[in-house]
Amino acid sequence: MAITDDVLVIGGGLAGATAALAAAETAPDARVRLVTAKQSTLRHASGLIDVLGYAPGSEGQEQGQGQKQKPIVDPFAELDTLPTGHPYERVGGEAVRDALEFFDDIAGDAYAGGHTDKNALVPTHGGTVKPTARYPAATADGLASDDRDALLVGFETLPDFEAPLAAAHIESAGAPFDARGVTLSFPGIVRDDAKVTRYAHLLDRDERVQSPGGSVNGEIGAREALAAAVESHLEGEPRVGFPAILGDDRPAAVRESLADALGVDVFEIPMGPPSLPGLRLEDLLYAELEDAGVRVTSGVPVVDYEAADGRIDHVVVDRNGAEIPHEAAQYVLATGGLVGKGIESGRERVSEPLFDCHVPHASDRYNWFVDDVFGEQPYARFGLAPDRELRPLDSTDDPEFRNLRAAGAVLGGYDYAAEKSGAGVSLATGYVAGTRAGEESV
């Protein structure tokens, strides 16, 4: 017999979690389940909540490398100017605002930026700055649009972030403050290939480590040791930036200890995968799912479905070979894009592997890209084309199924990387798809 729920969300990233939470909020009596195969791409992402940083370009356009456009100051003001088919255009500007509010409620103190409609400019680990709408509390003191001088601290065993270079780059980018960088060795790290979770754990648990300088003092707490290592490099800067490794479970406490010890503000610079800020956001969302009574089934893929009369009857989950039917009134597909494998490709075609929903794309794969790596890449826009209800449309523009909606990167028609709109689209479409599914499930 099938495991039965009212709303079934497939996919456990930002869009899927938002959809499940929105459904649970809209229909408090509904039973909502989230099924996620493997882990989401949240921990690939920097943890920033981008809404819109740059106006979308047009597909296939070749452009030179480097600066193309000015960053958008107020993303919400631009939402109504987007081309037809863009996910924001589909759901409408108001829904985007609602979704951001929904997120702000969920995130609470963990995120900042909700006090204004304006984008913040945040330094990246490559030394550039990027526009974003919400940022983790850990990054709040690191904004490039804040004119206080900053010391950046890198570690010789973390080659992704070269602090002196990043500082020089931030200055080249015209940021209104002086930045300086130093590279230190991280107290307590024994091997050169320690994972970022190891750094975070040392600080979370304040493990005892050899005090820096190898003095006879013996062992001290990792936080104190780190602060001591940084202290002598401060030259009056009121804030110090670290790569985003300052704790996993207790980031606020770690930052506070360091700030107290150094007498300055401490911030994190978001990093690429594996990203602790992304991981923390994931933890936050899953705690919220648990509180909201959403049932989570993870580690197993949805592999098949049965449909009748234009509706999905049930889907089939593969549990190490056993096929488990899951039934619901409403379904939300939030399986991600090319990276999350919600969209797949072969030499001949691009497809959505679960329901085989229509994915518009050129038949010649040499038209899937342009020659400039940062040009207007068609492949970056691969995904489903939905109606305004976010129901994926088939090749004749009819909904594929009446009770299936799609959210997040599985949708096409936008280039989140160029626009800096990834999290915003996931929130907005997840919110809308979840709300509608909740409404129609009861």
Add this chain to the structure above:
Amino acid sequence: MAHDTTVLVLGGGSTGCGIARDLAIRGVDVTLVERGNLTGGTTGRMHGLLHSGGRYAVSDQASATECIEENEILRNIASHCVEETGGLFVQRPEDSDEYFREKLAGCRDCGIPATVLSGREAREIEPYLAEDVARAIQVPDGAVDPFRLCVANALDAERHGARVETHAEVIDLLREGDDIYGVEVRHDSGPGKRTHATPGTTEEITAEYVVNATGAWAGRIGAMADLDIAVRPSKGVMTIMNVRQVDTVINRCRPKGDADIIVPHETTAILGTTDEEVDDPDDYPEEQWEVDQMIDTLAELVPIIEDARTIRSFWGVRPLYEPPGTGTQDPTDITRDFFLLDHDERDGVGGMSSIVGGKFTTYRAMAEEIADHVCAKLGVDARCVTAEEPLPGSEDIAVLEEGMDSFGLRSPIARRSKQRLGSRAPDVLETNENEANPVICQCEGVTRAEIQDAVEQSGSDLNAVRIRTRASMGNCQGGFCCQNMANELHPRYDEQTVRDALDELFQERWKGQRHALWGEQLSQAMLNYALHATTMNRDNDPANAPAQVDYAQFDGGA
């Protein structure tokens, strides 16, 4: 008239570097100029096969014999560049028995050790070979890293006093009457090691004798002095698989044809190739069908290739040449032999010879013959020793292989690093105990120490670092490590220089991936794009136009 150098070699491919080394060891004052990076032409765009000669054992026995001789020499003098993989000529049911017999007989005629294996025996060696492979001939083919080999030649030439200038494009041949006496080059960033973003200069370099070793580009050089050199450039595609499906060179045992070889190369396997004449060695179409043909046809030999991940494809241009009037139609039938064109004898213009045709495996023998020729011209009386003198990195391989020192690295990383560096490994990898030596490129297992060594050699050109170390040549194609490699340039080079170097490397890595954009590699490309554009905003980096951003307008904190 005093010259800047005695011999000026044009072209930093295997032939040019081989000649420079040979002459430098003989005590001749040599300068080598190359328009891009070493191996930037055909040498860096080959499948990495160290021929046993088996391939030519039916069609061209002279070449076959020369191949097996040079094959044996390279195993000794360049052991750190060569992997003794062995090779198989495999026969499918539809392939001719007659040809199989001819191939075997040909190998034996040419002194190429050849053993016949049953299909079962062949599959024991290579489990992924197709079930219906009928039988195979085992020969001592090998794999060779053309980058490493070329760089080692150049390095040794420098050790013997040569000047090697990369990123120095020849813009004119200096000719006075019937005498060529040098070239004018345009330095991309100035003489010496390359530094990005520094303005270039031009320089006249005069020489007693010029050797034009520019391969497919030889005609273009000749034209600068009104010499007609009818090179017939022929392109071939090579498709790189993410992992090695085979550890032995797999050749199809049939007369000739495209897509008939798989070469295990470092961490990858390279599928090759096609043979199609082109007009311009710098501008020719790179087409989808060529890639598809590699995969589809070679999957007949190794079926898992059909659905395996390819990480990029590239094309190389063979510098084929045949004497005027030969008139071969199909480029496959043009001889792989090389030709020394003494322009004095041929055109009545002294001071220069051109070298065309030939193949990588016999580069040393070619270099020897040319160096002999040049020495005769110059009246230098010195014997060639390149067949005996090991290249830098191959001096003391035995000691290294037995040595247990892993330099504090995890064993597969230590193993691959030592293999790349050969006997230079202790010098490069032994770091101060307090100095961290993290892995910079995780796909290929390249550590900071090795990157720094390469930067030391080549300057701020990260593509030069790449060919020396293999960093950014693995499955992420630089998505995760380009930035880290660039970070290693700092503080030796300033921020602007590092940024330009990163942009160039990242774009270069993209170029080849375009031909592999489906399945895993398309997903990888999207992840790389997201990392560089979303997370780092490198596509709209305000540093490229800082005046455009008014920071005060943005959220400055609550």
Add this chain to the structure above:
Amino acid sequence: MSEAEQPIDDGVPSDQSSDDADDEFEPVQVFPESEEMDLRPGADNCYKCSTCDTNCPVAEVDDEFPGPKFQGPEQWRLKRQDDHDIDESVMKCSNCMRCDSSCPSDVPLSQMHNTARGEYVEENMSKFSREYIRNRMLANYRRLAPLASMFPRTANFVMGLSVTKWLGEKTLGVTSERDFPEFATETFREWWTKRGGAHVESEDKRIAYFHGCYSNYNTPEVAKALVRVYEHFGYEIMVPDQSCSGTPMFANGMLDDARRAAETNVRELAAAIEDGADIIASCSSCSMSIRQEYPELFDFEDTDTVAEHTWDAVEYLRVHEDLEAELEGTSVGDEFDDFAYHAPCHSRNQGLDGQTIEVMDAIDGIEAHDVGDSCSGISGTYGWKEENYETSMKIGEDMFEHMAAAEAETGLTECPTCSMQMEHGTGYEIRHTLEVLEAALVGSSAQSAPATEPN
């Protein structure tokens, strides 16, 4: 033979005939032996995203372990056919398999670890080393257990002696910090025989119970609970002959031992399937092993069939019966209060981590509190090794804290070694989900004594 003696044509083996002959008379080996398995193609799926690394409980507390991305796709991709020097750090892997279920791109991480570990033990570990002997002993717990079971009281007494524990640490490297699990005075199989086997007969509802070692020798009350719950639903239960599932052997790189055990299990379980039964396991590591590791590592004739027919005990009832409806309105009386529930990594791997909480929800008067998604840290034999004890406890720290914070004084889990760790770290009594279901569905008449006391 010299070339002169050997005409070229004759030198060519006539492959066709010999192959045909072999196909007919020799069993065809589809895959090479696992020890020689080439897993390089598995690296094709890796995007270097490092999600696996962030899920590794060992890498988080011990930087001597370079994480699963290195151990798996990177090490395999760097490997060549003739390379046999697997990095020794693979022995630091606890085989929790969290990397395997986290990878967003289906890299066969557990298969890569298991195979590499097997190769390391085979090629690089001395068969006379203390470590090898200790690991082999731990991996083959099942061989020792029957001896202890014959004299359970003596065994429990001897194992508990501090001198024995000290000797264990000094001579074998088994930590003295832990108490050895106690042996039941009557094994499950003894009880089953005495009971006269199945009490229910059914043509169409039939299961074969894979009890594994622990519920046979140490916690027969769990096995008995399974019997009573399944008979409650009208199932005929078979208890086929069986060996260890192989989990501790994989974890110690003892692939030959594992292969022998798996061969027995696949043969016996396939026979049960032939008789119309599905296979049910009560231990999450046993079901994991049969479902995933067998097909990844072995190629016996019925490996895949057995894997496809194997289920977790609670999962099977949820899908084949309306378990939640059946539980609706039941209660467990005074026997149980609220639970601090820990989902074992190997349950998580099978997508079963939310299941117990959902099922408990239907029973009145008790609640199970999830203590988070961390690893317990013991990972079978891993935490028993002297050199891993500290790391193991560091990994468990999260779970201990969450257990202490949860409003419950009893632990609940489906994995025997997680249960040891939970008890060791908190002093709580630890129960199995099936015991609670038994109390709810069958009632206290069948009540068994607490897990720690042999009955």
